[in-house]
Amino acid sequence: MEEKRNSGKKSSMQAELSIILAAVIVCALMMIGIATFLWLAPFYRFNKIQKLVSTYKKIDELSDDYENFSTEIYQIAEQDNIRITVTDSEFMSFESTSYDGLNYVNRLFGYYAHFYRDDINVVKKTDQYTIQETFDRKANLNYLEMWGRLTDGDWFIIATPLESMTNTARLSMVFFVIVGFAVIAVSIVIISFIMRRYTKPIALPTEQAKRMANQEFDVHYEGDDTNEIGELGRSFNKMSDELERTISELKSANVELQKDNEEKTKTDEIRKEFLNNVSHELKTPIALIQGYAEGLKDNIAEDEDSRDFYCDVIIDEASKMNTMVKKLLTLNQLEFGNDQVVMDHFDLVQLIRGVIAGMQIMIDDAGAQVSFVQESPVYVWGDEFEIEEVVTNYLSNALHHAEKEKRIEISMSFSGNIVRTTVFNTGEPIPEEDLIHVFEKFYKVDKARTREYGGSGIGLSIVKAIMDGHNQLCGVRNYENGVAFWFTLERSQGLD
Numbered sequence: 001m002e003e004k005r006n007s008g009k010k011s012s013m014q015a016e017l018s019i020i021l022a023a024v025i026v027c028a029l030m031m032i033g034i035a036t037f038l039w040l041a042p043f044y045r046f047n048k049i050q051k052l053v054s055t056y057k058k059i060d061e062l063s064d065d066y067e068n069f070s071t072e073i074y075q076i077a078e079q080d081n082i083r084i085t086v087t088d089s090e091f092m093s094f095e096s097t098s099y100d101g102l103n104y105v106n107r108l109f110g111y112y113a114h115f116y117r118d119d120i121n122v123v124k125k126t127d128q129y130t131i132q133e134t135f136d137r138k139a140n141l142n143y144l145e146m147w148g149r150l151t152d153g154d155w156f157i158i159a160t161p162l163e164s165m166t167n168t169a170r171l172s173m174v175f176f177v178i179v180g181f182a183v184i185a186v187s188i189v190i191i192s193f194i195m196r197r198y199t200k201p202i203a204l205p206t207e208q209a210k211r212m213a214n215q216e217f218d219v220h221y222e223g224d225d226t227n228e229i230g231e232l233g234r235s236f237n238k239m240s241d242e243l244e245r246t247i248s249e250l251k252s253a254n255v256e257l258q259k260d261n262e263e264k265t266k267t268d269e270i271r272k273e274f275l276n277n278v279s280h281e282l283k284t285p286i287a288l289i290q291g292y293a294e295g296l297k298d299n300i301a302e303d304e305d306s307r308d309f310y311c312d313v314i315i316d317e318a319s320k321m322n323t324m325v326k327k328l329l330t331l332n333q334l335e336f337g338n339d340q341v342v343m344d345h346f347d348l349v350q351l352i353r354g355v356i357a358g359m360q361i362m363i364d365d366a367g368a369q370v371s372f373v374q375e376s377p378v379y380v381w382g383d384e385f386e387i388e389e390v391v392t393n394y395l396s397n398a399l400h401h402a403e404k405e406k407r408i409e410i411s412m413s414f415s416g417n418i419v420r421t422t423v424f425n426t427g428e429p430i431p432e433e434d435l436i437h438v439f440e441k442f443y444k445v446d447k448a449r450t451r452e453y454g455g456s457g458i459g460l461s462i463v464k465a466i467m468d469g470h471n472q473l474c475g476v477r478n479y480e481n482g483v484a485f486w487f488t489l490e491r492s493q494g495l496d
Contacts, residue, residue: 086155130147370408397423
Protein backbone atom coordinates (compact mmCIF):
# COMPACT_ATOMS: atom_id res chain seq x y z
CA MET A 1 0.00 0.00 0.00
CA GLU A 2 2.80 2.41 0.93
CA GLU A 3 4.73 1.60 -2.25
CA LYS A 4 1.64 2.24 -4.42
CA ARG A 5 0.99 5.55 -2.72
CA ASN A 6 4.63 6.64 -3.19
CA SER A 7 4.70 5.52 -6.81
CA GLY A 8 1.57 7.51 -7.58
CA LYS A 9 3.07 10.77 -6.38
CA LYS A 10 6.50 11.31 -7.79
CA SER A 11 8.04 14.75 -7.62
CA SER A 12 10.95 16.07 -9.64
CA MET A 13 13.95 17.15 -7.60
CA GLN A 14 14.81 19.49 -10.46
CA ALA A 15 11.41 21.21 -10.27
CA GLU A 16 11.51 21.39 -6.47
CA LEU A 17 14.98 22.92 -6.39
CA SER A 18 14.08 25.37 -9.16
CA ILE A 19 10.97 26.51 -7.28
CA ILE A 20 12.87 26.83 -3.99
CA LEU A 21 15.68 28.89 -5.51
CA ALA A 22 13.22 31.08 -7.41
CA ALA A 23 11.22 31.62 -4.20
CA VAL A 24 14.41 32.59 -2.36
CA ILE A 25 15.24 35.16 -5.05
CA VAL A 26 11.68 36.57 -4.98
CA CYS A 27 11.73 36.86 -1.18
CA ALA A 28 15.14 38.53 -1.22
CA LEU A 29 14.02 41.11 -3.80
CA MET A 30 10.79 41.77 -1.91
CA MET A 31 12.62 42.30 1.35
CA ILE A 32 15.07 44.69 -0.30
CA GLY A 33 12.21 46.64 -1.89
CA ILE A 34 10.16 46.84 1.30
CA ALA A 35 13.19 47.83 3.35
CA THR A 36 13.98 50.58 0.85
CA PHE A 37 10.41 51.89 0.89
CA LEU A 38 10.07 51.84 4.69
CA TRP A 39 13.50 52.81 5.93
CA LEU A 40 15.28 54.80 3.21
CA ALA A 41 13.70 58.12 4.26
CA PRO A 42 14.27 57.62 8.04
CA PHE A 43 17.82 56.50 7.36
CA TYR A 44 18.41 59.58 5.18
CA ARG A 45 17.06 61.83 7.94
CA PHE A 46 19.15 60.09 10.60
CA ASN A 47 22.26 60.44 8.45
CA LYS A 48 21.61 64.16 8.04
CA ILE A 49 21.30 64.62 11.81
CA GLN A 50 24.56 62.73 12.39
CA LYS A 51 26.24 64.94 9.77
CA LEU A 52 25.10 68.07 11.63
CA VAL A 53 26.44 66.74 14.94
CA SER A 54 29.75 65.82 13.29
CA THR A 55 30.03 69.29 11.72
CA TYR A 56 29.31 70.94 15.07
CA LYS A 57 32.16 69.02 16.67
CA LYS A 58 34.56 70.02 13.89
CA ILE A 59 33.61 73.71 14.19
CA ASP A 60 33.97 73.58 17.96
CA GLU A 61 37.50 72.15 17.57
CA LEU A 62 38.41 74.88 15.03
CA SER A 63 37.03 77.78 17.07
CA ASP A 64 40.46 78.55 18.59
CA ASP A 65 42.26 78.50 15.21
CA TYR A 66 41.52 82.07 14.10
CA GLU A 67 43.90 82.04 11.14
CA ASN A 68 42.46 78.94 9.43
CA PHE A 69 38.91 79.04 10.77
CA SER A 70 37.32 80.69 7.71
CA THR A 71 39.11 78.42 5.21
CA GLU A 72 38.27 75.28 7.16
CA ILE A 73 34.53 75.94 7.54
CA TYR A 74 34.23 76.76 3.80
CA GLN A 75 35.83 73.41 2.98
CA ILE A 76 33.47 71.60 5.37
CA ALA A 77 30.43 73.40 3.93
CA GLU A 78 31.39 72.64 0.33
CA GLN A 79 32.19 69.01 1.07
CA ASP A 80 28.95 68.24 2.97
CA ASN A 81 26.55 70.64 1.15
CA ILE A 82 25.70 72.59 4.29
CA ARG A 83 25.61 76.25 5.30
CA ILE A 84 27.57 77.39 8.32
CA THR A 85 27.31 80.71 10.13
CA VAL A 86 29.28 81.57 13.29
CA THR A 87 28.90 84.84 15.22
CA ASP A 88 30.40 86.20 18.39
CA SER A 89 28.67 86.09 21.73
CA GLU A 90 27.07 89.53 21.13
CA PHE A 91 25.82 88.74 17.57
CA MET A 92 27.96 91.63 16.24
CA SER A 93 30.50 90.03 13.90
CA PHE A 94 30.08 86.79 12.03
CA GLU A 95 31.61 84.36 9.57
CA SER A 96 29.29 82.60 7.11
CA THR A 97 29.56 80.25 4.12
CA SER A 98 26.17 81.46 2.80
CA TYR A 99 25.62 84.50 0.59
CA ASP A 100 22.86 85.65 3.00
CA GLY A 101 24.84 85.17 6.18
CA LEU A 102 23.22 88.21 7.81
CA ASN A 103 19.83 86.53 7.43
CA TYR A 104 21.17 83.46 9.28
CA VAL A 105 22.53 85.75 12.04
CA ASN A 106 19.06 87.29 12.40
CA ARG A 107 17.45 83.83 12.49
CA LEU A 108 19.99 82.74 15.11
CA PHE A 109 19.18 85.77 17.25
CA GLY A 110 15.47 85.07 16.78
CA TYR A 111 15.92 81.50 17.99
CA TYR A 112 17.89 82.79 20.94
CA ALA A 113 15.22 85.39 21.76
CA HIS A 114 12.38 82.87 21.15
CA PHE A 115 10.84 84.91 18.32
CA TYR A 116 10.11 81.79 16.25
CA ARG A 117 7.76 79.30 17.79
CA ASP A 118 4.92 78.14 15.55
CA ASP A 119 6.95 76.89 12.57
CA ILE A 120 9.69 75.10 14.49
CA ASN A 121 9.78 71.30 14.80
CA VAL A 122 12.46 70.40 17.36
CA VAL A 123 14.16 67.10 16.49
CA LYS A 124 16.81 66.94 19.19
CA LYS A 125 17.82 69.26 22.03
CA THR A 126 20.86 69.18 24.30
CA ASP A 127 22.64 71.68 26.55
CA GLN A 128 24.99 72.65 23.70
CA TYR A 129 22.68 72.74 20.68
CA THR A 130 19.18 72.34 19.27
CA ILE A 131 18.36 70.46 16.05
CA GLN A 132 15.08 71.44 14.39
CA GLU A 133 13.26 71.15 11.08
CA THR A 134 12.19 74.33 9.26
CA PHE A 135 10.56 75.18 5.94
CA ASP A 136 11.97 77.75 3.53
CA ARG A 137 8.97 79.26 1.74
CA LYS A 138 11.12 81.01 -0.86
CA ALA A 139 12.94 77.85 -1.90
CA ASN A 140 9.92 75.62 -1.10
CA LEU A 141 12.30 73.23 0.66
CA ASN A 142 12.63 71.68 4.12
CA TYR A 143 15.82 72.26 6.07
CA LEU A 144 17.44 70.72 9.11
CA GLU A 145 18.99 73.41 11.28
CA MET A 146 21.31 73.13 14.26
CA TRP A 147 21.99 76.15 16.44
CA GLY A 148 23.61 76.74 19.78
CA ARG A 149 26.85 77.89 21.40
CA LEU A 150 30.40 76.72 20.97
CA THR A 151 32.73 76.01 23.86
CA ASP A 152 34.31 79.50 23.59
CA GLY A 153 30.89 81.23 23.86
CA ASP A 154 30.36 82.01 20.16
CA TRP A 155 26.98 81.29 18.57
CA PHE A 156 26.54 79.11 15.50
CA ILE A 157 23.83 77.95 13.11
CA ILE A 158 24.20 75.12 10.58
CA ALA A 159 21.62 74.36 7.89
CA THR A 160 21.33 71.51 5.42
CA PRO A 161 18.54 70.84 2.90
CA LEU A 162 16.24 67.91 3.75
CA GLU A 163 15.07 66.58 0.43
CA SER A 164 11.88 64.51 0.34
CA MET A 165 12.73 60.84 0.14
CA THR A 166 9.16 59.52 -0.13
CA ASN A 167 8.98 59.83 -3.89
CA THR A 168 12.49 58.45 -4.17
CA ALA A 169 11.53 55.42 -2.10
CA ARG A 170 8.42 54.80 -4.20
CA LEU A 171 10.43 55.11 -7.40
CA SER A 172 12.99 52.67 -5.98
CA MET A 173 10.19 50.22 -5.20
CA VAL A 174 8.88 50.37 -8.77
CA PHE A 175 12.43 49.91 -10.07
CA PHE A 176 12.97 46.89 -7.83
CA VAL A 177 9.70 45.34 -9.05
CA ILE A 178 10.66 45.73 -12.70
CA VAL A 179 14.21 44.53 -12.20
CA GLY A 180 12.99 41.77 -9.87
CA PHE A 181 10.70 40.22 -12.48
CA ALA A 182 13.50 40.30 -15.03
CA VAL A 183 15.95 38.72 -12.58
CA ILE A 184 13.41 36.03 -11.63
CA ALA A 185 12.73 35.15 -15.26
CA VAL A 186 16.42 34.88 -16.11
CA SER A 187 17.15 32.99 -12.87
CA ILE A 188 14.45 30.41 -13.54
CA VAL A 189 15.90 29.67 -16.98
CA ILE A 190 19.44 29.37 -15.63
CA ILE A 191 18.38 27.31 -12.61
CA SER A 192 16.34 24.92 -14.77
CA PHE A 193 19.31 24.35 -17.06
CA ILE A 194 21.70 23.78 -14.16
CA MET A 195 19.30 21.46 -12.32
CA ARG A 196 18.72 19.40 -15.47
CA ARG A 197 22.45 19.10 -15.99
CA TYR A 198 23.23 17.93 -12.45
CA THR A 199 20.14 15.90 -11.54
CA LYS A 200 19.95 13.69 -14.61
CA PRO A 201 23.03 11.55 -13.71
CA ILE A 202 21.57 10.90 -10.25
CA ALA A 203 18.85 8.72 -11.77
CA LEU A 204 21.28 5.83 -12.40
CA PRO A 205 22.58 5.39 -8.82
CA THR A 206 19.04 6.08 -7.55
CA GLU A 207 17.70 3.11 -9.52
CA GLN A 208 20.62 1.04 -8.26
CA ALA A 209 19.81 1.99 -4.65
CA LYS A 210 16.17 0.95 -5.10
CA ARG A 211 17.18 -2.48 -6.35
CA MET A 212 19.70 -2.86 -3.54
CA ALA A 213 16.88 -2.10 -1.10
CA ASN A 214 15.12 -5.15 -2.52
CA GLN A 215 18.34 -7.17 -1.91
CA GLU A 216 19.16 -7.37 -5.62
CA PHE A 217 22.92 -7.16 -5.24
CA ASP A 218 23.77 -8.22 -8.80
CA VAL A 219 23.01 -4.73 -10.18
CA HIS A 220 26.02 -2.46 -10.77
CA TYR A 221 26.53 1.13 -11.84
CA GLU A 222 27.89 1.27 -15.38
CA GLY A 223 28.31 5.02 -15.84
CA ASP A 224 31.67 6.58 -16.71
CA ASP A 225 31.26 9.93 -14.94
CA THR A 226 34.42 11.21 -13.27
CA ASN A 227 32.68 13.60 -10.87
CA GLU A 228 30.99 12.99 -7.52
CA ILE A 229 28.02 11.23 -9.18
CA GLY A 230 30.31 8.68 -10.77
CA GLU A 231 32.13 8.26 -7.47
CA LEU A 232 28.75 7.72 -5.80
CA GLY A 233 27.83 5.02 -8.30
CA ARG A 234 31.12 3.20 -7.84
CA SER A 235 30.69 3.46 -4.08
CA PHE A 236 27.29 1.81 -4.50
CA ASN A 237 28.99 -1.01 -6.41
CA LYS A 238 31.43 -1.53 -3.57
CA MET A 239 28.71 -1.27 -0.97
CA SER A 240 26.59 -3.79 -2.87
CA ASP A 241 29.40 -6.35 -2.80
CA GLU A 242 30.13 -5.65 0.85
CA LEU A 243 26.47 -5.90 1.80
CA GLU A 244 26.07 -9.21 -0.01
CA ARG A 245 29.12 -10.62 1.74
CA THR A 246 28.12 -9.12 5.09
CA ILE A 247 24.58 -10.45 4.89
CA SER A 248 25.95 -13.89 4.09
CA GLU A 249 28.31 -13.69 7.06
CA LEU A 250 25.58 -12.37 9.33
CA LYS A 251 23.27 -15.22 8.40
CA SER A 252 26.01 -17.73 9.16
CA ALA A 253 26.81 -15.99 12.42
CA ASN A 254 23.12 -15.88 13.31
CA VAL A 255 22.90 -19.66 12.98
CA GLU A 256 25.85 -20.02 15.34
CA LEU A 257 24.49 -17.48 17.81
CA GLN A 258 21.19 -19.31 18.02
CA LYS A 259 23.05 -22.36 19.32
CA ASP A 260 24.54 -20.49 22.28
CA ASN A 261 22.33 -17.80 23.81
CA GLU A 262 22.69 -18.50 27.57
CA GLU A 263 25.23 -15.84 28.58
CA LYS A 264 24.53 -13.75 31.65
CA THR A 265 22.90 -10.34 31.14
CA LYS A 266 25.57 -8.46 33.03
CA THR A 267 28.41 -9.98 31.00
CA ASP A 268 26.55 -9.23 27.79
CA GLU A 269 26.06 -5.57 28.72
CA ILE A 270 29.74 -5.18 29.63
CA ARG A 271 30.76 -6.75 26.34
CA LYS A 272 28.45 -4.49 24.35
CA GLU A 273 29.78 -1.39 26.07
CA PHE A 274 33.35 -2.52 25.54
CA LEU A 275 32.81 -3.29 21.85
CA ASN A 276 31.05 0.01 21.26
CA ASN A 277 33.86 1.97 22.87
CA VAL A 278 36.61 0.02 21.12
CA SER A 279 34.83 0.34 17.77
CA HIS A 280 34.49 4.05 18.31
CA GLU A 281 38.17 4.42 19.18
CA LEU A 282 39.42 2.21 16.34
CA LYS A 283 37.11 3.71 13.72
CA THR A 284 39.22 6.77 13.00
CA PRO A 285 42.68 5.11 12.76
CA ILE A 286 41.27 2.24 10.68
CA ALA A 287 39.57 4.68 8.32
CA LEU A 288 42.82 6.65 7.96
CA ILE A 289 44.87 3.50 7.35
CA GLN A 290 42.36 2.26 4.79
CA GLY A 291 42.16 5.62 3.04
CA TYR A 292 45.91 6.14 2.77
CA ALA A 293 46.47 2.50 1.77
CA GLU A 294 43.91 2.83 -1.01
CA GLY A 295 45.62 6.05 -2.04
CA LEU A 296 48.93 4.21 -2.34
CA LYS A 297 47.27 1.41 -4.29
CA ASP A 298 45.61 3.85 -6.70
CA ASN A 299 48.96 5.70 -7.19
CA ILE A 300 47.53 8.97 -5.90
CA ALA A 301 50.91 9.68 -4.30
CA GLU A 302 53.12 9.69 -7.39
CA ASP A 303 56.28 11.21 -5.91
CA GLU A 304 58.46 9.60 -3.26
CA ASP A 305 57.84 12.28 -0.62
CA SER A 306 54.08 11.82 -0.86
CA ARG A 307 54.41 8.05 -0.63
CA ASP A 308 56.63 8.44 2.43
CA PHE A 309 54.03 10.74 3.97
CA TYR A 310 51.26 8.21 3.30
CA CYS A 311 53.36 5.42 4.80
CA ASP A 312 54.21 7.57 7.86
CA VAL A 313 50.50 8.22 8.47
CA ILE A 314 49.73 4.49 8.23
CA ILE A 315 52.61 3.64 10.60
CA ASP A 316 51.59 6.37 13.05
CA GLU A 317 47.95 5.29 13.14
CA ALA A 318 48.95 1.62 13.49
CA SER A 319 51.24 2.62 16.39
CA LYS A 320 48.36 4.44 18.09
CA MET A 321 46.16 1.38 17.68
CA ASN A 322 48.93 -0.85 19.09
CA THR A 323 49.36 1.45 22.10
CA MET A 324 45.64 1.50 22.75
CA VAL A 325 45.36 -2.30 22.52
CA LYS A 326 48.21 -2.66 25.03
CA LYS A 327 46.48 -0.25 27.38
CA LEU A 328 43.23 -2.16 26.96
CA LEU A 329 44.97 -5.40 27.88
CA THR A 330 46.54 -3.74 30.93
CA LEU A 331 43.18 -2.28 31.96
CA ASN A 332 41.45 -5.64 31.44
CA GLN A 333 43.99 -7.38 33.67
CA LEU A 334 43.61 -4.74 36.35
CA GLU A 335 39.81 -4.68 36.35
CA PHE A 336 39.30 -8.45 36.32
CA GLY A 337 41.95 -9.17 38.94
CA ASN A 338 44.34 -10.96 36.61
CA ASP A 339 47.17 -8.64 37.56
CA GLN A 340 48.51 -9.46 41.04
CA VAL A 341 49.49 -6.40 43.11
CA VAL A 342 52.98 -6.89 44.59
CA MET A 343 53.09 -4.73 47.71
CA ASP A 344 56.52 -3.47 48.65
CA HIS A 345 58.02 -0.39 50.24
CA PHE A 346 59.97 1.99 48.04
CA ASP A 347 61.11 5.63 47.84
CA LEU A 348 58.33 7.56 46.06
CA VAL A 349 60.55 10.62 45.62
CA GLN A 350 63.17 8.60 43.75
CA LEU A 351 60.45 7.01 41.59
CA ILE A 352 59.03 10.42 40.61
CA ARG A 353 62.47 11.80 39.78
CA GLY A 354 63.12 8.73 37.65
CA VAL A 355 59.90 9.27 35.71
CA ILE A 356 60.78 12.95 35.15
CA ALA A 357 64.25 11.99 33.90
CA GLY A 358 62.82 9.34 31.59
CA MET A 359 60.34 11.81 30.07
CA GLN A 360 62.80 14.71 29.78
CA ILE A 361 62.78 14.55 25.98
CA MET A 362 58.99 14.84 25.93
CA ILE A 363 59.18 17.68 28.43
CA ASP A 364 61.69 19.57 26.28
CA ASP A 365 59.63 18.97 23.11
CA ALA A 366 56.54 20.35 24.84
CA GLY A 367 58.48 23.41 26.07
CA ALA A 368 57.22 22.78 29.60
CA GLN A 369 58.82 23.45 32.99
CA VAL A 370 58.49 20.64 35.55
CA SER A 371 59.24 21.35 39.21
CA PHE A 372 59.47 18.85 42.07
CA VAL A 373 60.94 20.28 45.25
CA GLN A 374 60.72 17.28 47.59
CA GLU A 375 64.28 16.38 48.59
CA SER A 376 64.18 13.89 51.45
CA PRO A 377 63.05 10.30 50.70
CA VAL A 378 59.42 9.33 51.26
CA TYR A 379 58.88 5.59 51.57
CA VAL A 380 55.47 4.18 50.77
CA TRP A 381 53.74 0.81 50.42
CA GLY A 382 52.62 -0.23 46.94
CA ASP A 383 53.41 -1.98 43.67
CA GLU A 384 56.35 0.11 42.43
CA PHE A 385 55.79 -0.82 38.77
CA GLU A 386 52.09 0.14 38.87
CA ILE A 387 52.69 3.38 40.79
CA GLU A 388 55.29 4.31 38.18
CA GLU A 389 52.52 3.80 35.59
CA VAL A 390 50.28 6.17 37.57
CA VAL A 391 52.94 8.91 37.78
CA THR A 392 53.78 8.47 34.09
CA ASN A 393 50.12 8.78 33.07
CA TYR A 394 49.62 11.89 35.21
CA LEU A 395 52.78 13.59 33.90
CA SER A 396 52.01 12.65 30.28
CA ASN A 397 48.49 13.98 30.67
CA ALA A 398 49.84 17.22 32.15
CA LEU A 399 52.30 17.66 29.25
CA HIS A 400 49.54 17.28 26.67
CA HIS A 401 47.25 19.80 28.35
CA ALA A 402 49.72 22.36 29.75
CA GLU A 403 49.05 25.84 28.37
CA LYS A 404 49.92 29.47 29.00
CA GLU A 405 53.29 29.39 30.84
CA LYS A 406 53.30 25.57 30.51
CA ARG A 407 54.23 25.03 34.15
CA ILE A 408 53.91 21.60 35.81
CA GLU A 409 54.31 21.21 39.58
CA ILE A 410 54.59 17.87 41.38
CA SER A 411 54.11 18.12 45.12
CA MET A 412 53.48 15.95 48.19
CA SER A 413 51.36 16.50 51.28
CA PHE A 414 51.04 14.34 54.39
CA SER A 415 48.09 13.48 56.60
CA GLY A 416 48.85 10.89 59.26
CA ASN A 417 50.31 7.88 57.49
CA ILE A 418 48.86 8.88 54.08
CA VAL A 419 50.97 10.53 51.38
CA ARG A 420 49.07 12.55 48.79
CA THR A 421 50.94 13.19 45.51
CA THR A 422 49.61 15.94 43.22
CA VAL A 423 50.52 16.73 39.59
CA PHE A 424 49.38 20.24 38.63
CA ASN A 425 49.56 21.82 35.16
CA THR A 426 48.65 25.33 34.08
CA GLY A 427 45.93 25.67 31.45
CA GLU A 428 42.17 25.71 31.04
CA PRO A 429 40.16 24.06 33.87
CA ILE A 430 38.08 20.98 33.05
CA PRO A 431 34.34 21.78 32.66
CA GLU A 432 32.53 20.98 35.89
CA GLU A 433 30.14 18.55 34.17
CA ASP A 434 33.14 16.51 32.95
CA LEU A 435 35.01 16.21 36.27
CA ILE A 436 33.06 13.15 37.47
CA HIS A 437 33.71 11.31 34.19
CA VAL A 438 37.44 11.83 33.59
CA PHE A 439 38.40 8.45 35.10
CA GLU A 440 35.82 6.52 33.04
CA LYS A 441 36.98 4.31 30.17
CA PHE A 442 37.19 6.03 26.79
CA TYR A 443 35.94 9.36 28.19
CA LYS A 444 37.55 12.40 26.59
CA VAL A 445 36.95 15.99 27.65
CA ASP A 446 38.35 17.49 24.41
CA LYS A 447 38.00 14.81 21.72
CA ALA A 448 39.68 16.84 18.97
CA ARG A 449 42.73 17.63 21.10
CA THR A 450 42.96 14.07 22.48
CA ARG A 451 42.90 12.72 18.94
CA GLU A 452 45.66 15.19 17.95
CA TYR A 453 48.22 13.70 20.34
CA GLY A 454 46.96 10.11 20.03
CA GLY A 455 45.10 9.80 23.32
CA SER A 456 42.50 7.07 23.74
CA GLY A 457 40.79 7.97 27.02
CA ILE A 458 42.20 4.86 28.73
CA GLY A 459 45.20 6.22 30.67
CA LEU A 460 43.19 7.70 33.54
CA SER A 461 41.05 4.54 33.66
CA ILE A 462 44.26 2.57 34.25
CA VAL A 463 45.16 5.00 37.06
CA LYS A 464 41.75 4.45 38.67
CA ALA A 465 42.05 0.65 38.37
CA ILE A 466 45.56 0.69 39.90
CA MET A 467 44.51 2.83 42.84
CA ASP A 468 41.40 0.70 43.43
CA GLY A 469 43.71 -2.36 43.47
CA HIS A 470 45.78 -0.59 46.16
CA ASN A 471 42.62 0.38 48.12
CA GLN A 472 43.74 3.99 47.77
CA LEU A 473 42.17 7.13 46.31
CA CYS A 474 42.75 9.26 43.22
CA GLY A 475 41.00 12.36 41.91
CA VAL A 476 41.11 15.67 40.11
CA ARG A 477 40.57 19.28 41.14
CA ASN A 478 40.17 22.49 39.13
CA TYR A 479 41.99 25.73 39.85
CA GLU A 480 41.61 29.13 38.20
CA ASN A 481 44.88 28.70 36.32
CA GLY A 482 44.96 24.93 35.77
CA VAL A 483 44.12 21.37 36.81
CA ALA A 484 45.59 19.06 39.47
CA PHE A 485 45.40 15.25 39.50
CA TRP A 486 46.28 13.40 42.74
CA PHE A 487 46.58 9.95 44.30
CA THR A 488 47.26 8.62 47.79
CA LEU A 489 49.49 5.88 49.20
CA GLU A 490 50.18 4.49 52.65
CA ARG A 491 53.46 5.72 54.13
CA SER A 492 56.16 3.40 55.46
CA GLN A 493 56.75 5.22 58.71
CA GLY A 494 59.85 3.38 59.87
CA LEU A 495 61.85 3.86 56.70
CA ASP A 496 61.79 7.65 56.17
